[in-house]
Amino acid sequence: MAEPLRSSTDPHVPSKTTLLESRWPKLALPRVGLVAGPTPLERHEGLTRATGAEIWLKRDDLTHPFYGGNKVRKLERLLGDAIAQGADTIITTGAAGSHHVLATAVFGKKHGLAVHAVLVPQPASEHVTLDLRAMLGQGAELHPVSYFASVPAATAALLAKLKLRGKRPYVIPPGGSNGTGALGYVEAGLELAQQMLEQRMPEPDAIVVALGSGGTVAGLAVGLAAAGCLVPIHAVRVTARGLVGRAFLLAQIRGAIERLHASDDRFPRISGVASDLYRIDEDELGEGYGLPTPRTREAMRLGDEHGLHLDATYTGKTFAGALRLVREGHEGKKLKRLVYVHTLSSAPLRPLIEGAPSIPHRLDKLLT
């Protein structure tokens, strides 16, 4: 097995000025500093040799040394907004092993916010169980429901209960995906475009990224469009069809742009360009969310052989999509060079689980 990728324990000092703020100096949108400046963009030699195409990794697994992944970028803006609005409590939602809920628990606690999460069932796996334990370890209060359809009512009831108790709750949508959360990936899009220039990377054929609740794709599309970098985004669907479609993505794209434009009217209104930049890959979802296909497992195996740890729910399917583009191509054209955005935290989970209670029976129904 190859050496694992460089770990996320490098010292991180949160960057003071974002690319957004430096390019549009009038921008004044709330943010807490979590992401320590640019995450690396690296050509992966082993995967390049193994696949015959240039594989570059955008290392968003390294967004934070305690817990990395894509959610950290969104939470910079969402927690910033919550604190600016005077909130003391966060309510959010996700599946039993949700990386978004775990990240919210970690960084909400770090900023003195209580975190409540309405959780829906997910196919059981060791990874999901560890995430759930880590949520408990971080002190999140977990409220299980049986179906996704029950989430709005459960959230409304929790909101009312917390307000009656004198709390000031702020609701973050599933996956942290709305116009505010997407701002974190607008920054990532600008960052990626700048790195490609600085590193003199020849233009890739595609940027491959997971499509879950959509904030990552929506923000990335806006950031790349704002930078004038019109590389197609290949968005690999990993959550059920129907939950997140083009209309929802457009709402997030517009939401992010409206916030930026309202704060600095020189930020361009580019929702059309951003929407044209991505395409949705429907071919890796298989039987559904959290259920790996043979191609997912093959991608995970190849990743492991080259020190790239992938999960079965998001990144395994996404990387499988990248491999398919190399082998079979897109619209008859095999891809020769791509950037895979690695959105899964590579920080060790153990420290987050230390002292965590075992999973109480009332949460049993979350692991199907």
Ligand SMILES: Cc1ncc(COP(=O)(O)O)c(C=O)c1O
């Ligand atoms: C590891 C990982 N990658 C990708 C995604 C998808 O990102 P988004 O929800 O912004 O579409 C998620 C969402 O939970 C995730 O946990």
